Amino acid sequence: xxxxxxxxxxxxxxxxxxxxxxxxxxxxxxxxxxxxxxxxxxxxxxxxxxxxxxxxxxxxxxxxxxxxxxxxxxxxxxxxxxxxxxxxxxxxxxxxxxxxxxxxxxxxxxxxxxxxxxxxxxxxxxxxxxxxxxxxxxxxxxxxxxxxxxxxxxxxxxxxxxxxxxxxxxxxxxxxxxxxxxxxxxxxxxxxxxxxxxxxxxxxxxxxxxxxxxxxxxxxxxxxxxxxxxxxxxxxxxxxxxxxxxxxxxxxxxxxxxxxxxxxxxxxxxxxxxxxxxxxxxxxxxxxxxxxxxxxxxxxxxxxxxxxxxxxxxxxxxxxxxxxxxxxxxxxxxxxxxxxxxxxx
Amino acid sequence: xxxxxxxxxxxxxxxxxxxxxxxxxxxxxxxxxxxxxxxxxxxxxxxxxxxxxxxxxxxxxxxxxxxxxxxxxxxxxxxxxxxxxxxxxxxxxxxxxxxxxxxxxxxxxxxxxxxxxxxxxxxxxxxxxxxxxxxxxxxxxxxxxxxxxxxxxxxxxxxxxxxxxxxxxxxxxxxxxxxxxxxxxxxxxxxxxxxxxxxxxxxxxxxxxxxxxxxxxxxxxxxxxxxxxxxxxxxxxxxxxxxxxxxxxxxxxxxxxxxxxxxxxxxxxxxxxxxxxxxxxxxxxxxxxxxxxxxxxxxxxxxxxxxxxxxxxxxxxxxxxxxxxxxxxxxxxxxxxxxxxxxxx
DNA sequence: CTGAAAGCGCTTACAG
DNA sequence: CTGAAAGCGCTTACAG
Numbered sequence: 001x002x003x004x005x006x007x008x009x010x011x012x013x014x015x016x017x018x019x020x021x022x023x024x025x026x027x028x029x030x031x032x033x034x035x036x037x038x039x040x041x042x043x044x045x046x047x048x049x050x051x052x053x054x055x056x057x058x059x060x061x062x063x064x065x066x067x068x069x070x071x072x073x074x075x076x077x078x079x080x081x082x083x084x085x086x087x088x089x090x091x092x093x094x095x096x097x098x099x100x101x102x103x104x105x106x107x108x109x110x111x112x113x114x115x116x117x118x119x120x121x122x123x124x125x126x127x128x129x130x131x132x133x134x135x136x137x138x139x140x141x142x143x144x145x146x147x148x149x150x151x152x153x154x155x156x157x158x159x160x161x162x163x164x165x166x167x168x169x170x171x172x173x174x175x176x177x178x179x180x181x182x183x184x185x186x187x188x189x190x191x192x193x194x195x196x197x198x199x200x201x202x203x204x205x206x207x208x209x210x211x212x213x214x215x216x217x218x219x220x221x222x223x224x225x226x227x228x229x230x231x232x233x234x235x236x237x238x239x240x241x242x243x244x245x246x247x248x249x250x251x252x253x254x255x256x257x258x259x260x261x262x263x264x265x266x267x268x269x270x271x272x273x274x275x276x277x278x279x280x281x282x283x284x285x286x287x288x289x290x291x292x293x294x295x296x297x298x299x300x301x302x303x304x305x306x307x308x309x310x311x312x313x314x315x316x317x318x319x320x321x322x323x324x325x326x327x328x329x330x331x332x333x334x335x336x337x338x339x340x341x342x343x344x345x
Numbered sequence: 346x347x348x349x350x351x352x353x354x355x356x357x358x359x360x361x362x363x364x365x366x367x368x369x370x371x372x373x374x375x376x377x378x379x380x381x382x383x384x385x386x387x388x389x390x391x392x393x394x395x396x397x398x399x400x401x402x403x404x405x406x407x408x409x410x411x412x413x414x415x416x417x418x419x420x421x422x423x424x425x426x427x428x429x430x431x432x433x434x435x436x437x438x439x440x441x442x443x444x445x446x447x448x449x450x451x452x453x454x455x456x457x458x459x460x461x462x463x464x465x466x467x468x469x470x471x472x473x474x475x476x477x478x479x480x481x482x483x484x485x486x487x488x489x490x491x492x493x494x495x496x497x498x499x500x501x502x503x504x505x506x507x508x509x510x511x512x513x514x515x516x517x518x519x520x521x522x523x524x525x526x527x528x529x530x531x532x533x534x535x536x537x538x539x540x541x542x543x544x545x546x547x548x549x550x551x552x553x554x555x556x557x558x559x560x561x562x563x564x565x566x567x568x569x570x571x572x573x574x575x576x577x578x579x580x581x582x583x584x585x586x587x588x589x590x591x592x593x594x595x596x597x598x599x600x601x602x603x604x605x606x607x608x609x610x611x612x613x614x615x616x617x618x619x620x621x622x623x624x625x626x627x628x629x630x631x632x633x634x635x636x637x638x639x640x641x642x643x644x645x646x647x648x649x650x651x652x653x654x655x656x657x658x659x660x661x662x663x664x665x666x667x668x669x670x671x672x673x674x675x676x677x678x679x680x681x682x683x684x685x686x687x688x689x690x
Numbered sequence: 691c692t693g694a695a696a697g698c699g700c701t702t703a704c705a706g
Numbered sequence: 707c708t709g710a711a712a713g714c715g716c717t718t719a720c721a722g
Binding site: 002003004005015016019020023025047048049050051052053054055056 | 698699701702
């Protein structure tokens with residue numbers, strides 16, 4: 001005999017009463033509850049999740065899908081460990097556990113997600129690194145699984161998402177550079193179909209237009225979102241004629257490789273070339289000169305993400321109902337020295 | 346009606362036969378199997394994990410516990426995304442899924458693990474960042490959960506672990522520096538109770554002894570295992586009298602902050618100070634001068650970890666039985682320029 | 691080769 | 707306030 005039966009037998013009461021006591025039901029005498037709680041603690045009894053889930057039709061687990069094959073994640077500077085902290089702060093309050101579901105590199109993300117959803121391992125889901133066209137969204141909608149997409153997409157439509165304010169960053173960066181006299185401003189863009197690439201490029205274009213600057217497609221430098229990608233991007237940058245006087249990066253780690261490649265060419269960021277990075281990362285502050293970049297609280301973003309997800313879960317909808325909306329997450333400028341370079345035109 | 350019943354009804358056969366067909370049992374006619382597989386594919390049917398787990402007494406899920414509060418992990422250069430790839434390569438072959446279990450910062454890791462184990466969310470477990478005294482190990486032994494510890498510990502005893510070859514690195518680094526004439530060699534050590542700190546310091550000490558060099562406790566610089574920790578460590582280093590001519594880092598990201606702090610003091614690694622880093626990281630190669638460090642394949646380590654774990658799981662023990670042993674994982678020297686500095690004594 | 695039935699460990703109406 | 711019983715969705719002896 002094991003599990004709840006064993007505990008019930010030891011206490012000489014029924015398993016129903018044990019269950020009720022453990023689950024905080026009101027219809028249990030204080031004395032019985034005390035005995036049950038005490039015995040459970042003593043024996044380290046915790047309800048078997050499978051039995052519980054099967055009966056309740058819910059797992060009390062929220063999944064965060066991670067695609068480690070996506071370089072944007074593989075290299076991201078602990079984006080997820082920041083995020084999970086915030087998520088858990090909120091989820092824990094409701095006895096929900098967070099698990100991370102890493103999609104194997106050699107498995108199709110859609111198939112992986114399909115499998116996870118069908119198995120009912122989790123009650124709700126967060127997906128990230130949304131693609132321009134992302135069938136995962138259609139799948140989750142069809143499966144009626146509560147979910148929030150971290151990142152916009154052209155897929156889906158009525159689903160809920162939270163995304164970083166790429167437009168705000170693009171406009172802020174372009175404004176800053178234009179104010180310093182720059183007119184040939186390059187940007188990097190991911191060479192994948194990740195949606196943020198489109199958003200960023202479009203916003204950059206709009207910002208240029210606002211300043212009456214012509215859009216030159218050759219100034220969009222496609223490169224992997226990694227340190228090496230930054231190195232590659234700098235190499236490309238150096239071949240452009242006439243050479244741009246400024247560059248905006250879309251991804252935090254690129255600055256590291258870019259600085260290196262520029263140094264090799266004898267070009268000093270902030271002196272000979274204006275550089276604006278993307279998200280502020282622990283590494284950023286050790287770049288010389290300090291990188292101008294944008295700050296966001298991953299913990300707060302994680303909390304918001306959790307609250308938004310809860311708003312979509314029937315059981316918690318009333319508490320978090322007002323969070324069930326799309327949201328653009330702001331980033332705050334952190335001025336550095338890397339864009340000090342003034343262009344005399 | 347849902348799940349297997351729905352599928353069985355549609356096919357006009359019993360749920361038992363559907364289950365047998367889906368699970369690849371031999372006692373199903375080829376024609377029936379074909380029909381079942383086809384219908385399952387069409388309807389996207391996948392067995393509910395809770396029902397399955399409850400009946401089988403196994404979840405087919407392996408957990409990897411992550412403590413994001415541990416700075417050694419929080420800052421580690423995507424250590425885990427490398428590892429999970431290797432783990433999944435092996436686990437997928439046996440239809441086991443890997444989930445990552447991030448312990449919330451504000452929860453006691455032991456309590457968290459206890460809860461996860463009691464709930465029977467996973468069949469087996471990998472724990473990492475083992476402490477000198479690590480009650481998680483005793484817990485897992487007592488619970489009879491198959492597990493592998495990534496890292497040694499004084500806890501437990503008969504349990505299975507895999508650990509990096511910190512001794513090998515310490516000896517190799519000291520040998521290299523001594524050969525270049527260095528006699529005052531500092532090392533960094535974590536300021537937590539993580540076991541690798543003890544192993545590393547002991548090996549460093551033994552290596553010094555081997556060369557007839559005196560051990561000076563003031564040359565052990567305690568600092569957080571992060572970029573900032575490297576900065577702090579360099580600050581401490583600069584205050585030591587007489588100043589050490591070489592330093593060995595225990596953690597890959599420290600080099601970044603250390604380089605910065607040394608630069609501020611006008612000290613060039615490889616020229617005025619010999620520096621040897623620990624694990625080779627994507628960032629390392631963008632350090633100037635190139636950091637001498639040690640390489641390991643996280644993917645291979647992940648695979649070995651998975652094979653070792655499988656050896657401990659009753660169902661797979663016969664296939665992987667010979668993997669059920671402790672293992673020191675080797676690292677390979679990657680010579681850079683950061684320790685070129687010769688000390689004329 | 692297939693079906694009917696038991697039972698994995700829980701939670702929750704229902705009856706008392 | 708408590709107990710007895712049903713049933714969540716599966717898998718697997720068992721019988722035929």
